[in-house]
Amino acid sequence: MxxxxxxxxxxxxxxxxxxxxxxxxxxxxxxxxxxxxxxxxxxxxxxxxxxxxxxxxxxxxxxxxxxxxxxxxxxxxxxxxxxxxxxxxxxxxxxxxxxxxxxxxxTPNVLVMSAERAKALDISTTTDLVKYMKAHPDQLKYGSGGNGSIGHIAGEMFKSLTNTRMPHAPFQGAGPALKALQDGGVDIVFDNLASSLPLIQGGKLKALGVTSLGSDDALPHVPSINSEVPGFNVSxxxxxxxxxxxxxxxxxxxxxxxxxxxxxxxxxxxxxxxxxxxxxxxxxxxxxxxxxxxxxxxxxxxxxxxxxx
Incomplete structure (x- = not known):
């Protein structure tokens, strides 16, 4: 009825x-x-x-x-x-x-790069990323699901705490941002762990760190960004x-x-x-x-x- x-x-x-x-x-x-x-x-x-x-x-x-x-x-x-x-x-x-x-x-977000890009730049940890950004300011671009999204806030917080520079590329949603990461349009993304997890497990994305204060059970071998960038916590x-x-x-x-x-x-x-x-x-x-x-x-x-x- x-x-x-x-x-x-x-x-x-x-x-x-x-x-x-x-x-x-x-x-x-x-x-x-x-x-x-x-x-x-x-x-x-x-x-x-x-x-x-x-x-x-x-x-x-x-x-x-x-x-x-x-x-x-x-x-x-x-x-x-x-x-x-x-x-x-x-x-x-x-x-x-x-x-x-x-x-x-x-759920934490996770800082990810394409596995190919990370290997090419010899970046395997958050500390590696910060060192590269300091040596090459403004050369890496981060994508997010839009202005004001959690990914955007995480990116700005990361820049502030590490005193680094990288331009922001907002997209209409986290999905397009993740696609741009895989296609090479952006270099890093702070993505929702639930959506990135299959790509990380499949070897397409490299997880550098999770955005919570500690590691996550879904990625037990990936450290928290906070352990390398004290004060970082966005979930x-x-x-x-x-x-x-x-x-x-x-x-x-x-x-x-x-x-x-x-x-x-x-x-x-x-x-x-x-x-x-x-x-x-x-x-x-x-x-x-x-x-x-x-x-x-x-x-x-x-x-x-x-x-x-």
């Missing part, structure tokens, strides 16, 4: 998880894992991709959704911690307009948010169901294939984490003088 299911005389509207980015990425895949795993405890769940404005379009749709309890967004570090400091006319409040449900995953995270109008009882029910789906054997196995480990934070704990990240990126973005408009 047009997506509605009858239970006696009651109609149950399907729940929708809005993914504010294009299909196929880690957030989209994660949303589909959660939709499949939690619908038995909740209701039918569908996933809708609504990309645009760096993720703001999809997130704003949920922020302003009517009080129905059937719309969630797979928000991320960009939509809830980075973008508020990049756009002058930001459309929503990342804290007041949402009810945090569950932090799904945290990607994403999780489910509901509109602020969601009743507390429903928020608790959703958090329980999605956490169960994430930590089920099937859910963990699917996340592991992407190099991700499901997280534990829900509700208030997740909310505190978001507020902390919002303050962190306010400092980083203002210090680097990054802006969109």
């Amino acid at each position: 047009h997506g509605l299911r009858r239970t006696g005389t009651e109609r149950i509207r399907p729940m929708t998880i809005v993914v504010p980015y294009a299909a196929g990425g880690p957030l989209d895949k994660s949303a589909r894992i959660l939709a499949e795993g939690a619908q038995a405890q909740l209701r039918p769940i569908q996933v809708q991709n609504k990309p645009g404005a760096g993720g703001n379009l999809g997130a704003d749709t949920v922020a302003k959704a009517p009080k129905s309890g059937n719309l969630l967004v797979m928000g991320a570090v960009a939509t809830h911690a980075v973008n508020p400091w990049l756009y002058k006319n930001f459309p929503y409040n990342p804290v007041k307009d949402f009810t945090p449900i569950v932090l799904v995953a945290r 990607t995270w994403f999780g489910l948010f509901a509109p602020a109008t969601l009743p507390a009882a429903d928020a608790q029910k959703y958090a329980t169901a999605f956490s169960k789906a994430m930590h089920s054997p099937a859910g963990k196995a699917q996340f592991q294939k992407m190099g991700l480990t499901p997280e534990e934070l829900t509700l208030g704990g997740f909310g505190s984490f978001v507020r902390s990240e919002l303050g962190k990126y306010e400092f980083l973005i203002k210090a680097a003088k990054i802006h969109i408009d």
Whole structure:
């Protein structure tokens, strides 16, 4: 009946998880894992991709959704911690307009070069890269998924901490930036580990370091950039948010169901294939984490003088 299911005389509207980015990425895949795993405890769940404005379009749709309890967004570090400091006319409040449900995953970015380029320049570590950049300023170019993206912020932070110079080439998304890296259009990229992992494992990309404070289980032999460039720490995270109008009882029910789906054997196995480990934070704990990240990126973005408009 047009997506509605009858239970006696009651109609149950399907729940929708809005993914504010294009299909196929880690957030989209994660949303589909959660939709499949939690619908038995909740209701039918569908996933809708609504990309645009760096993720703001999809997130704003949920922020302003009517009080129905059937719309969630797979928000991320960009939509809830980075973008508020990049756009002058930001459309929503990342804290007041949402009810945090569950932090799904945290994953570092990874500093990558094409394996061929790294070999040609004799670069195998972050320290090697810094030495080359100091000896050849402005000769290497870094690509990112766009102005204000995590890859852009990571690149500017890296230049600042190492006192080096390299031009930035923004692309319309992380996918095109990664393709440019493989094609030789740019020399390095700070990419999401989940998307780069297959190319690293396949020998096409050389991983120089991960952007978290320590190494990552998916790449145990790749050191953190922080171990060679002290103070460097930029990670990607994403999780489910509901509109602020969601009743507390429903928020608790959703958090329980999605956490169960994430930590089920099937859910963990699917996340592991992407190099991700499901997280534990829900509700208030997740909310505190978001507020902390919002303050962190306010400092980083203002210090680097990054802006969109």
